[in-house]
Amino acid sequence: MPDVAMWGRALRVVPRIDKEAWDRLDLVSRWLIATRSAVLVMTFTSAAFAGLLAVKAARFDALLFALVTLGLLLAHATNNLVNDLTDHWKGVDRDNYFRTQYGPQPLESGLLTIRQLLGYIAVTGLAALAIGAWLVSVRGDAALVLLGLGALFVLFYTWPLKYVGLGEPAVLLVWGPLMVGGGYYVIAGEWSHSVAAASVAYALGPTAVLFGKHIDKLGEDRAKGIRTLPVILGEARSRYAVLAMLAAQPLVLLALVATGYFTPAVLIALLALPGLRRVWRVYREPRPSAPPADLPAGVWPLYLVAAAFWYTRRFGVFFLVGLVADVLISRL
Secondary structure, rough: OOOOOHHHHHHOOOOOOOHHHHHOOOOOHHHHHHHHHHHHHHHHHHHHHHHHHHHHOOOOHHHHHHHHHHHHHHHHHHHHHHHHHHHHHHOOOOOOOOHHHOOOOOOOOOOHHHHHHHHHHHHHHHHHHHHHHHHHHHHHHHHHHHHHHHHHHHHOOOHHHHEOHHHHHHHHHHHHHHHHHHHHHHHHHOOOHHHHHHHHHHHHHHHHHHHHHHHHHHHHHHOOOOOOOHHHOOOOHHHHHHHHHHHHHHHHHHHHHHHHHOHHHHHHHHHHHHHHHHHHHHHEEEEEEEOOOOHHHHHOOOOOHHHHHHHHHHHHHHHHHHHHHHHHHHHH
């Protein structure tokens, strides 16, 4: 029987669950947990931006938007599954590694066998690929290039990109120009440099979230030879990098308003800025040795990433509201 309550929970957090409870779940709940679907909201937001910017340009196509959104969500889900499989094969997630502490790793937690996880990857990945192939048939060679780049990041983010400090720049590229700019191209049938520039205002958020996650597990990654950008830069510089990225988001919006691409209505996104005080406090203080009282239950050992994720979701919501207002003003 479908567990709709678990669907909602899995879309908010990564539920902690044992094998006995897992075996009682429906297939949708298992897929949502295995793919860490709570983080897919960032991909949905990028797709929504692409759609709204196509509306702004009077080039919106509902079917293409729906397929772009579904394809991107499935691609991101596939990436998460491949990440867990790759890290399992390389032995990274063994011995109570950071990944296994904040939520079940399907293989390390014994929820899925390698064969079953490969099945999840095959079905999810082939569905994403099938959507991508259909979109290529509609939009041609440029869409094929976008599909190829997307497949490259899905397959090789965990290794070797993450191991040589390229994981974070890849996220900035993927959640910005590739998802928003590429999504806009597929929906609207034209490339826009302004859209690609506007995408950076949002993509800085997911990049900051990944930085926060890699700072949280900096010691574990360094010990295992995983040279993420925070490992290379060091903790202090990486913390300041997160604050700089989040502070840069409104500056990009202000620049786009100044150029006339956006109306001032998009500055509704600035209502998220008071939340930066909370992020600033977390990133300016040492990481506590135990979960603080104000941290929601079940989040620890995620700490720095939790603050960045909270703010990114908040900024994304206000940005979407501002963009809707901007589109309405532009169209009317």
